[in-house]
Amino acid sequence: MKKVQDFKVLEYSWLNDENYILKLIADDEIPEIKPGNFAEIKVPDSADIFLRRPISVLDVNYEKKTISFYIKAIGKGTRKLGQLNIGQTVNIVYPLGNQFVVQDEKKVLIVGGGSGIAPFVLLGRELQSKDVDVTFLMGGRTKNDIFLTDEFSKYGKVEVTTEDGSRGEKGMVTHHSLFKSEFDFDKVYTCGPDPMMKAVAKIAESKGILCEASLENMMACGIGACLCCVTPTHDGNKVVCTEGPVFNTKELAW
Amino acid sequence: MVDLRVQIGGGLELKNPVTTASGTFGFGQEFTDFIDLDELGGIFVKGLTLKLRQGNDYPRMAETASGMLNAVGLQNKGIDYFIETTYPDIKKYKTEIFPNINGSVVEDYIAVAEKVNEIEGINALELNISCPNVKEGGMAFGVSCPSAIAVTEAVRKAYDGVIIVKLSPNVTDITEIAKGVEGAGADAVSLVNTFLGMAIDYKTRKPVLSTITGGLSGPAIKPIALRMVWQVYNAVKIPVVGMGGIMNAEDAIEFMLAGSSAIQIGTANFIDPQISIKILKGIEDYCKDNNVSAVRDLIGALEV
Ligand SMILES: Cc1cc2nc3c(=O)[nH]c(=O)nc-3n(C[C@H](O)[C@H](O)[C@H](O)COP(=O)(O)OP(=O)(O)OC[C@H]3O[C@@H](n4cnc5c(N)ncnc54)[C@H](O)[C@@H]3O)c2cc1C
Ligand SMILES: Cc1cc2nc3c(=O)[nH]c(=O)nc-3n(C[C@H](O)[C@H](O)[C@H](O)COP(=O)(O)O)c2cc1C
Numbered sequence A: 001m002k003k004v005q006d007f008k009v010l011e012y013s014w015l016n017d018e019n020y021i022l023k024l025i026a027d028d029e030i031p032e033i034k035p036g037n038f039a040e041i042k043v044p045d046s047a048d049i050f051l052r053r054p055i056s057v058l059d060v061n062y063e064k065k066t067i068s069f070y071i072k073a074i075g076k077g078t079r080k081l082g083q084l085n086i087g088q089t090v091n092i093v094y095p096l097g098n099q100f101v102v103q104d105e106k107k108v109l110i111v112g113g114g115s116g117i118a119p120f121v122l123l124g125r126e127l128q129s130k131d132v133d134v135t136f137l138m139g140g141r142t143k144n145d146i147f148l149t150d151e152f153s154k155y156g157k158v159e160v161t162t163e164d165g166s167r168g169e170k171g172m173v174t175h176h177s178l179f180k181s182e183f184d185f186d187k188v189y190t191c192g193p194d195p196m197m198k199a200v201a202k203i204a205e206s207k208g209i210l211c212e213a214s215l216e217n218m219m220a221c222g223i224g225a226c227l228c229c230v231t232p233t234h235d236g237n238k239v240v241c242t243e244g245p246v247f248n249t250k251e252l253a254w
Numbered sequence B: 001m002v003d004l005r006v007q008i009g010g011g012l013e014l015k016n017p018v019t020t021a022s023g024t025f026g027f028g029q030e031f032t033d034f035i036d037l038d039e040l041g042g043i044f045v046k047g048l049t050l051k052l053r054q055g056n057d058y059p060r061m062a063e064t065a066s067g068m069l070n071a072v073g074l075q076n077k078g079i080d081y082f083i084e085t086t087y088p089d090i091k092k093y094k095t096e097i098f099p100n101i102n103g104s105v106v107e108d109y110i111a112v113a114e115k116v117n118e119i120e121g122i123n124a125l126e127l128n129i130s131c132p133n134v135k136e137g138g139m140a141f142g143v144s145c146p147s148a149i150a151v152t153e154a155v156r157k158a159y160d161g162v163i164i165v166k167l168s169p170n171v172t173d174i175t176e177i178a179k180g181v182e183g184a185g186a187d188a189v190s191l192v193n194t195f196l197g198m199a200i201d202y203k204t205r206k207p208v209l210s211t212i213t214g215g216l217s218g219p220a221i222k223p224i225a226l227r228m229v230w231q232v233y234n235a236v237k238i239p240v241v242g243m244g245g246i247m248n249a250e251d252a253i254e255f256m257l258a259g260s261s262a263i264q265i266g267t268a269n270f271i272d273p274q275i276s277i278k279i280l281k282g283i284e285d286y287c288k289d290n291n292v293s294a295v296r297d298l299i300g301a302l303e304v
């Protein structure tokens, strides 16, 4: 069940000067959150920021009633969300969107880049609970773009590529050696910049395996009411905030 | 107890003046986790056309100062889908459901109106002659008096229920169009639809919207919308349903004082999915605090 709920800022963890984790705490119960779900966050005290901002749920603790978000400050809203006072009220609408499908996979590859890594903590945990063999492949321009690898290593192997070679293998994620050696994954999950997801989807397709991608899109309502956030598919325009953000890449006409 | 009932033309009474605007509230189902739809005076559902429409390409929205631009372009599954699938699911709600009908040519409007005429339980439709986001038809009907009259007359012949004509603010004199459609058989007018606007990304030197121009809504348009409601209220005898940037109960009351018999809440639903019910409670509280026994006493009660 979707909810509008007030939280309070509990703490910040800054990963570097533009990437941070915002942890919020609530008085009320937190509804069940699935890997891939996101929240529409109202940026407090910002008359110039009219619409809510869609942000994936990074982590949740139902007993402690806390929820956290991994945010990359790229504009006025994501910057402001990094400058709140501890204890300040933040209103969110959540949990929104569909989820990554976990069925009977045995061995999966998760490819992430940029702020697209956020949904993979919950996904990694779910996969681990089902004894799935997980490999995370994280890409960035330099080592300063690679985050949360300690967290991901709790749920599986972590591989890294950087364009300048400052960490892991040099190049783009799709150049990683794991694509060259024996490829025995039965599913790929991806979230990150569009060109990365497209390249990953193409490889998955060439290997004949299923690929799910979580799309980022400009949203107004986040609940399927405005139809602003569509993506073209082979079955017409689909609404990313309700029919997505996770799509089987075969459906997408991108 | 405040009497919240209002008459909105053609003998149609709403249990309260708070309704939701077309295109900002889906078909109501999107909001059932947040509010009890039965409490609303009415729901103006997403714009419907004769055939399925994919709408415009992405990007379809841009945030602006105190508002947003949209270029959705009437994406919908068509009137038949509404009749066969959507309406059966939402008719259980104890609120007035208003189909918002659209077309590129008069014949389309007539065909949709004829189909709406057959739906049991629907008492009124909103005739949208003001969508700025479609290439052909849409707003073109609403910005010239003869075409606004022609489409209203045609739908009047095809439809037996209450007709609310939704006016475009993108005109020189909105009262002329209002009077025109009143003469052509409209039972009420609703206003305003979005203002034609535009957003540019100075970094890429490209338009933000796929359609270059789009419709502006939200608090940015409120003072202009309020002025137009006041002008139209003074120009016609039929009821006026007012909207444009209503964000809270104070705004809603101002629209009623300017002459709105009922109000529609649009973009505010995106900011707070519970806002419609909060506004209803706010109006009721205002009436109690000011010894207004019937909310209809607020309609056009502006003291000038
Ligand atoms: C389902 C979903 C989940 C997301 N999860 C996360 C997350 O976990 N962490 C995170 O940091 N970000 C996430 N995002 C992206 C985030 O919503 C945007 O970065 C944010 O809305 C930008 O707001 P702003 O006010 O900072 O930027 P603005 O000042 O509004 O814009 C700055 C620039 O970014 C562009 N932009 C704005 N919003 C988006 C968008 N949604 N997609 C692409 N470009 C955009 C603008 O066109 C502009 O050029 C997610 C987006 C979606 C749709
Ligand atoms: C995303 C969006 C979609 C809309 N779609 C429709 C529509 O299908 N039919 C219609 O008559 N008006 C449509 N409108 C206009 C609204 O119903 C309303 O007239 C306008 O937004 C002004 O009110 P507001 O400022 O409260 O939003 C749409 C508005 C928005 C923001």
Ligand code: FES
Pocket: A218, A219, A220, A221, A222, A223, A224, A225, A226, A227, A228, A229, A230, A239, A240, A241, A242
């Ligand atoms: S953001 Fe409104 S429908 Fe997706």
